[in-house]
Amino acid sequence: MIEQLAMLGEEAVCSLAGIHTRSSMAGGARVVVGADASVILSDAVDEPGVSGVWSGELFRLMGPASAVVRARLVDEPDGPLPVHLFVRVFGGCRYLGVGRPVYSSCAGGELLQCDLRIEPPLAPEVLDEVRPTGPSPQTPSLDWLTQIGEDPVTALGHFACAWYPRPVPAPVTPGAVPADLPRALREFYRLAHQRPEMLGRQNRILPATELRTGADPRRVVFGEENQLCFHWELDPAEADPVVWLKAAEDSAEREPLSGFLMQFSLFEAMTGAPYQAHAWYTPVPEPLMQDLTDRLRSVPLRPWRWPADPTTFHVAPGLIACTSGLGDGMFEITIGAQHRGALRPYGELGIDWSSFDG
16 A cells, blocks of 8 residues: 555556556546556646646546546446556655545546545645646736726726636627617627626626516516526616516615626636635634735625625635625635635635635
């Protein structure tokens, strides 16, 4: 039995798979499947889309991977054959332990991603060796914050242009967005035409072609929750309309459409960011929540109502955080960051993170 963090040569690593081996590459990692075990050997990297250590608890294998690898990791994840995880470092290959598949994504018969649990978790000093994290690159400007009070629609445009890299330019098709919609929604659609992720990954703003009349014929349904538990409506006759959250009971969002779309965009940008921190299962007491938000800049908008009421936003360059009040001075916190270096400092605040990619 190999002890966790032992150092081996690459030939010895591959021999752990036993006889009748088949070797292939997946996301830059070498995967060897044999009669005795599977071996995954990656470089010490920290890049989304590349196989390697993702956090102290997870190793992420990125595909596409061969059918043999999929069969071993997905079709037989609880079988008797271990999956040994190694990372190339200076001097050899560092053993991380036996990985247990906990999540997989497949399409068209191909394995696109497989997360494996590292047990026991790696200590921070080990992470620095097997997943070296460099300094944060240039991050988006926060100039849009100062514009929110005067013109939230313009602020949204500057935020979107700063946060999302724009794909190949594609001009908005004339007439694709009804001209009688409020200015804020028309501008949102213009931005989303070149940045479709703005329409949402968790919840979504309906494309202009899918807008529909609400139960009240004066209103239009323009957004919906991911499980269709509720939707959002507005009266298009108003210049900056009230946004109605339609569930068991109607409730009005505190911000009109212009501010609401800013909040929606912040939330979706946060949930779509490559690096995440979640404090969901153990509520965070107010002093710790305050310690976090004191290090960030508050977004000057009134709280919105989802995922809990009240929910507020705070930001830093390349980072968005939302805090949701649960009552009795306790909070739920989610952070999304564009670079791991922007997230790492918040792992040292004493918050009991249920997951932390820093």
